[in-house]
Amino acid sequence: MRVLANVIGYLLVGSAILAVGLWVDNYYYFQLLTFIGINTLLAVGLNMLMGYAGQISLGHAAFYGLGAYTTGILGVHLGWPPLVTLPCALLVSGLVAWLVGRPTLKLHGYYLGMGTLGVGMIVHVLFREWSSLTGGPSGLPGIPTLSLGPLEIPGGRPYMFVVWGVVLVSFAMCQRLVHSRVGRALRAIHFSEQAAAAVGVDTARAKLQVFVFAGVLAGLAGFLYAHMVTFVSPSSFGFLVSVRIVAMVVIGGMASIWGSLFGASLLTMLPEWLHVFSEYEVLVYGLILVVVMIFFPQGLTRGMLDLYERARRGKTGSGS
Amino acid sequence: MQEFLQYLFSGVTNGAIYAVIALGFSTLYSATDLINFAQGEFVMLGALVLVTLWSQAHLPLWAAFPLTVLLVAAFGMVFERVAIRTVRKPSPILLVLITVGASIFLRGVAMLIWGKDAYSVPAFSKTQAIEIGGAYLLPQSLWILGIVVLLVVGLNLFYHRTLTGKAMQACAINKRAASLLGVGTQKIALLAWGLSAGLGAVAGVIIAPITMSSYDMGTMLGLKGFCAAMLGGLGNFWGAVVGGVLLGILEAMGVGYASSSLRDAIAFFLLLLILYARPTGILGKASTQRF
Amino acid sequence: MNAQEEEKPAPVLELDRVSKSFGGVRAAQEVSFSVASGHIHALIGPNGAGKTTLFNLITGIYPADDGSVLFEGRDVGRLEVYERVAAGIARTFQNVELFTGMSVLENVMVGLHVRTRCGFFGALAKWPWVRREEEQARGTALDWLKFVGLEKMAESQAGDLPFGWQRLVEIARALASRPRLLLLDEPAAGLNARETRDLGVLLRQIRTRGVTLLLVEHDMSLTMEISDRIVVLDQGRKIAEGTPREIQADEKVLAAYLGQGE
Ligand SMILES: Nc1ncnc2c1ncn2[C@@H]1O[C@H](COP(=O)(O)OP(=O)(O)O)[C@@H](O)[C@H]1O
Ligand SMILES: [Mg+2]
Numbered sequence: 001m002r003v004l005a006n007v008i009g010y011l012l013v014g015s016a017i018l019a020v021g022l023w024v025d026n027y028y029y030f031q032l033l034t035f036i037g038i039n040t041l042l043a044v045g046l047n048m049l050m051g052y053a054g055q056i057s058l059g060h061a062a063f064y065g066l067g068a069y070t071t072g073i074l075g076v077h078l079g080w081p082p083l084v085t086l087p088c089a090l091l092v093s094g095l096v097a098w099l100v101g102r103p104t105l106k107l108h109g110y111y112l113g114m115g116t117l118g119v120g121m122i123v124h125v126l127f128r129e130w131s132s133l134t135g136g137p138s139g140l141p142g143i144p145t146l147s148l149g150p151l152e153i154p155g156g157r158p159y160m161f162v163v164w165g166v167v168l169v170s171f172a173m174c175q176r177l178v179h180s181r182v183g184r185a186l187r188a189i190h191f192s193e194q195a196a197a198a199v200g201v202d203t204a205r206a207k208l209q210v211f212v213f214a215g216v217l218a219g220l221a222g223f224l225y226a227h228m229v230t231f232v233s234p235s236s237f238g239f240l241v242s243v244r245i246v247a248m249v250v251i252g253g254m255a256s257i258w259g260s261l262f263g264a265s266l267l268t269m270l271p272e273w274l275h276v277f278s279e280y281e282v283l284v285y286g287l288i289l290v291v292v293m294i295f296f297p298q299g300l301t302r303g304m305l306d307l308y309e310r311a312r313r314g315k316t317g318s319g320s
Numbered sequence: 321m322q323e324f325l326q327y328l329f330s331g332v333t334n335g336a337i338y339a340v341i342a343l344g345f346s347t348l349y350s351a352t353d354l355i356n357f358a359q360g361e362f363v364m365l366g367a368l369v370l371v372t373l374w375s376q377a378h379l380p381l382w383a384a385f386p387l388t389v390l391l392v393a394a395f396g397m398v399f400e401r402v403a404i405r406t407v408r409k410p411s412p413i414l415l416v417l418i419t420v421g422a423s424i425f426l427r428g429v430a431m432l433i434w435g436k437d438a439y440s441v442p443a444f445s446k447t448q449a450i451e452i453g454g455a456y457l458l459p460q461s462l463w464i465l466g467i468v469v470l471l472v473v474g475l476n477l478f479y480h481r482t483l484t485g486k487a488m489q490a491c492a493i494n495k496r497a498a499s500l501l502g503v504g505t506q507k508i509a510l511l512a513w514g515l516s517a518g519l520g521a522v523a524g525v526i527i528a529p530i531t532m533s534s535y536d537m538g539t540m541l542g543l544k545g546f547c548a549a550m551l552g553g554l555g556n557f558w559g560a561v562v563g564g565v566l567l568g569i570l571e572a573m574g575v576g577y578a579s580s581s582l583r584d585a586i587a588f589f590l591l592l593l594i595l596y597a598r599p600t601g602i603l604g605k606a607s608t609q610r611f
Numbered sequence: 612m613n614a615q616e617e618e619k620p621a622p623v624l625e626l627d628r629v630s631k632s633f634g635g636v637r638a639a640q641e642v643s644f645s646v647a648s649g650h651i652h653a654l655i656g657p658n659g660a661g662k663t664t665l666f667n668l669i670t671g672i673y674p675a676d677d678g679s680v681l682f683e684g685r686d687v688g689r690l691e692v693y694e695r696v697a698a699g700i701a702r703t704f705q706n707v708e709l710f711t712g713m714s715v716l717e718n719v720m721v722g723l724h725v726r727t728r729c730g731f732f733g734a735l736a737k738w739p740w741v742r743r744e745e746e747q748a749r750g751t752a753l754d755w756l757k758f759v760g761l762e763k764m765a766e767s768q769a770g771d772l773p774f775g776w777q778r779l780v781e782i783a784r785a786l787a788s789r790p791r792l793l794l795l796d797e798p799a800a801g802l803n804a805r806e807t808r809d810l811g812v813l814l815r816q817i818r819t820r821g822v823t824l825l826l827v828e829h830d831m832s833l834t835m836e837i838s839d840r841i842v843v844l845d846q847g848r849k850i851a852e853g854t855p856r857e858i859q860a861d862e863k864v865l866a867a868y869l870g871q872g873e
Contacts, residue, residue, distance in 0.1 A: 050413075054413065056412075056413050056416055056417075058416075058420065103592075103595075103596040104592075104595075104596075106596075107595055108412070109412030109413070109416070110354075110355035110412050110415075110416060111595055113355075113357065113412075113413075113416040113420075114355070114543075114546060114550075114591065114595065115591075115592060115595045115596075117543070118543075118588045118591045118592045118595070119592065121543070121584065121588045122585060122588045122589065122592070125581070125584055125585045125588070128581075129581040129585075173735050176734055176735055176737055177731075177734050177735065180729060180733075180734030180737075180741070180745070181720075181723075181724065181727050181729045181734065181744075181745070181748070182729065182730065182731055182734045183734070184713070184717055184720055184721050184724075185721065185724055187710065187712065187713055187717075188710045188713070188721045190712075191710040191711060191712060191713075192708055192710075194672060194692075195704070195708035195710070196710075196721070197672075197691070197692040197693050198670055198672065198692055198693075198696070198702060198704075198708075199696065199701075199721050199722055199724065199784060199785075199788065200693050200696035200697060200701075200721075200722070200724045200725035200788050201693055201721070201724050202691070202693045203693070209731045213731070239539065240424070243420055243421075243424060246417065246420070247421075250417060280428050280431070280432065282424050282427065282428050283424070283425055283427075283428020283429060283431070283432070284428075285421070285424055286421045286422065286423070286424030286425030286426070286427070286428060287421070287425050288421070289417055289418070289420065289421025289424070289425075290403055290418050290421040290422055290425060293407070293414055293417045293418045293421065294403060294406050294407055294418065297407075297408075297409070297414055
């Protein structure tokens with residue numbers, strides 16, 4: 001049942017992307033879909049940490065930024081090709097996640113929120129102030145477009161295919177994790193860290209592993225972002241971006257991999273639909289976050305399903 | 321020496337403001353075990369409401385000050401009713417997300433109302449700056465210090481001398497004990513939110529004359545206030561003052577002698593340092609779940 | 612001393628003057644006793660006597676202030692909670708701590724955590740041996756569910772089960788880690804008379820599988836019936852130890868329980 005639903009999910013998403021790629025010829029849509037893909041990557045990584053393992057992070061944009069800046073700095077200053085910067089980007093975000101995660105993940109609840117927020121802020125200050133490397137507040141332009149060896153992958157249609165290929169592979173990876181010994185341990189930690197430890201789970205290690213995993217996925221998203229936009233600046237990796245990723249996870253539903261896709265799509269397209277509100281985009285995020293957390297703590301998709309179920313049951317109940 | 325004194329004055333002044341914000345965190349935490357990630361937004365509201373009352377409604381500052389605090393406190397209570405009590409199964413992760421969402425929402429609303437401009441109001445008194453050893457101490461700094469001391473003394477009296485205050489403290493330790501004292505925990509939560517929001521507003525009001533106030537000033541101030549609260553021990557009122565002043569001085573010295581770009585980094589390094597140094601959660605409370 | 616020890620089976624667990632206080636509350640004061648291999652050992656005492664605290668000290672949830680905990684002759688005081696599970700100590704909780712959002716089967720499979728190997732990369736790669744291990748784990752977990760009589764509930768959400776069954780799942784989960792010492796914190800609390808009787812049978816079966824049992828229990832008829840030896844705690848102190856018959860005749864024990872009524 002579960003397997004079937006997943007296969008259908010992959011087929012649907014895959015064919016939707018293919019269909020757009022084949023029948024649409026509009027750079028704007030390709031770009032929008034590429035951003036949705038990048039955001040999905042961010043959301044699904046954070047969902048592993050937050051939705052499955054129950055560890056909040058308000059600084060996820062830091063790892064996104066580390067991936068993007070590593071790509072940018074190595075590409076611009078040293079002229080390294082993407083095939084070399086990719087492992088570097090993943091390594092840097094993963095390594096920083098590992099270093100930072102060890103002390104930070106000992107925190108719980110509000111303190112974990114504050115700790116991850118602080119980490120995000122420090123990394124952000126670093127992007128802004130280390131001008132010789134990062135170009136400072138005005139950013140780092142001139143990042144080359146993606147190429148894999150002799151194969152050039154310009155923005156638009158080909159790039160969209162690459163990004164969504166990566167998204168689907170990462171989905172498969174996350175799904176394997178969730179339904180493995182490791183995933184069970186993570187879910188156990190979500191319920192109660194001490195109970196999980198008392199059953200034999202090395203909780204510190206499991207949390208650190210998933211933190212690094214989420215960090216590496218964010219670094220990958222950063223790499224893809226840097227080559228897409230060919231420009232990085234600190235404002236793309238600040239606190240509000242971290243909150244936006246959190247909002248994607250929350251809206252899609254914690255501990256729901258497909259939900260992350262929904263949340264990322266919604267929050268990426270929302271500003272496009274609400275063009276007039278572009279100034280007040282963040283206001284809408286804030287409101288969504290509050291409302292969803294109060295009324296649909298299970299996420300919007302699950303919440304809607306529940307509402308529908310209740311309505312239907314109510315109807316049949318009164319009808320019989 | 322003159323330089324040093326100048327940095328010291330500005331550090332202590334800023335530190336006192338962090339201390340007031342820290343008091344807001346502490347009052348809420350000690351009554352409800354909750355940390356409000358939107359606390360900084362109450363500070364922003366305090367400053368901007370004061371600006372409006374003074375410049376649009378033409379109220380004198382001495383009248384606008386208490387009115388602002390009351391308005392923001394009332395808003396804090398409304399917030400508790402609307403967004404906190406309605407949560408069916410409160411957990412830290414949910415409340416973090418709600419208050420983070422609220423902080424962003426309030427920021428957006430403030431941008432709608434006040435735009436992206438920065439405002440200022442005149443100092444509380446028009447006396448000249450006082451010269452001490454070649455450095456200048458603003459009269460507003462004295463006002464700020466005086467208000468901080470008054471607040472802490474007042475809070476301590478309230479918590480130790482009045483029944484409501486005692487009940488609020490009992491509530492933090494044991495919900496049943498609090499209800500035995502005849503004060504409902506719901507009422508206490510409401511009161512704590514009002515008090516905490518009001519303290520945030522006080523910080524906003526006293527900072528308004530010495531800085532430019534704008535819709536996005538709250539986040540950073542909130543974080544620094546939290547850092548001060550952690551440094552001094554969350555829930556400890558004099559600790560908040562010590563923590564705030566310590567942070568303010570470190571920041572001022574770092575900016576003065578090293579680089580102004582260090583300003584925010586210092587607070588975050590301190591915050592992480594203190595969080596890491598007590599990984600079990602400050603006061604050892606957060607993680608000892610009982611079986 | 613030595614002569615006495617030689618005629619008994621070797622101890623699985625030895626507590627030596629273990630102490631723990633919380634602020635002013637002295638929850639355990641120099642408690643010493645040992646649990647012989649293959650025995651069912653009971654720990655009784657009025658509420659707040661420090662029984663659960665002692666379990667938390669043995670399993671490492673709290674560090675002891677003083678004294679030592681020896682498991683099979685080895686000092687486990689420095690080991691992390693999960694390392695003690697790997698060493699062979701498993702437990703259940705007074706307030707049932709199942710992972711409520713997961714299925715009954717998955718709960719028991721988490722219990723197999725220390726007996727399986729698949730790590731992060733293994734899970735991502737899903738090598739053939741990982742698949743095999745997962746299949747075996749599933750089978751073993753089902754066996755344990757069968758052992759406690761709940762194999763039919765394998766796919767239900769753990770949180771949806773009636774309380775008595777949740778206790779059984781917790782026991783299955785603990786057994787899945789293949790412990791040599793099993794600590795049960797009030798396993799009969801909240802069970803009806805019939806369930807309690809079945810529990811007694813189950814505990815004996817567990818013992819025949821070579822697991823030594825240490826249980827905290829308030830149900831005196833169950834305790835007296837199945838225990839080989841009983842330790843009585845009051846206000847953090849051991850006030851008596853002996854066979855069920857000796858304990859029933861002990862005046863200090865009677866006084867401690869009567870004192871509770873005041
Ligand atoms: N984590 C803790 N923090 C503070 N006090 C505790 C803690 N755990 C237990 N206690 C205290 O230790 C004493 C013994 O409790 P406990 O071991 O639970 O007793 P029992 O299981 O015998 O009923 C009680 O007074 C209890 O309040
Ligand atoms: Mg107990």
